[in-house]
Amino acid sequence: MSKRIVVTGGGGFLGSHLTARLLDEGHHVICIDNFFTSSERTIEPFLGRPGFELIRHDIVEPVFVDEVDQIYNLACPAAPGHYQYNPVRTVKTSVMGVINMLGMARKTGARIFQASTSEVYGDPEISPQRESYRGNVNPIGRRACYDEGKRAAETLFFDYHREHGIEIRVARIFNTFGPHMHPFDGRVVSNFIRQALAGDDITIFGEGDQTRSFCYVSDLIDGFVRLMNADDFTGPVNLGNPQERTILDLAEHVIELTGSSSRLVRKPLPPDDPVRRCPDITLATERLGWKPTVGLREGLEATIAYFAGLDLSEWTPPTPYWEAPPVA
């Protein structure tokens, strides 16, 4: 049956894929976005499509939409360079913004999904990370506005659930990549592909032996929809690809698949950069029947093809990365 579904952050990387999937399934999608870290270009294909509505709005300010069945709360800057650009705003988005969206869920009776993150584990002392692990976050570091904001958001979700009986779903998302990533978001996959296609130096932060586990976007979105529609399961649940890779390994894949002659250059490691990150997805497999199906090479090929088709002059130039914001 067709549902009325709010997607905050619907103009972003993950939000645009989710919106496409929900529209294809015949749902009515109300996208709420202020386009802080995305471009309206990403949602152009949806404009004029039956069932799509756009509300240009910052979720830090109250907003109300009537008759909502489901809310996916994705609005939040996600790339380190984006969330550290205006850290206080990042915390507000994860606290005041989340309270506003939980308020909408309370008034409408909608089920609400939170895009949480592997960053709640911080720089983990155990690997792979299970949902029962409580994490190792530096509360005063440069990543804290995001990590602690997302942790507070999880707290709010569970308190609204216990106190007001709201139906919640919490996904802890691990690094995801694919078409529609902002080419200048500063994240490792977008940086490496953009650099390789241009023949520029590929920037390895630190020694490149830190690990991440890269999930292709279509797999992740499938996990979102399964979790949202699962019975009696709040999460939190890890969603990510358990194949752990070093950053050097990723760079080598990108060079090979683009046929680039780019050189690898070392840059300083950003503060508090997690050394390892790998999801234990046992819970997602048991409760949602979910596991990723797209391998790194296949996903990179699709992402490289997307980036190769972009006219970069149409996109906003790079946002400052970690060294750029003024020291407080």
Ligand code: NAD
């Ligand atoms: P993105 O930056 O591409 O998308 C975020 C969207 O939210 C953008 O369209 C942005 O304009 C919007 N937004 C930001 N602040 C807002 C505000 N206050 N009000 C309204 N809109 C606002 O990032 P993404 O990769 O698509 O991430 C989506 C969500 O998933 C985020 O909550 C992020 O924390 C979470 N997540 C993503 C990843 C990943 O690997 N992509 C990993 C972990 C968690």
Ligand code: UDP
């Ligand atoms: N990284 C890198 N070169 C870049 C961008 C990122 O080596 O040009 C590293 C970064 O230091 C981190 C990893 O790649 O160890 C993933 O960074 P990203 O910003 O994509 O996301 P994170 O997982 O750190 O939030």
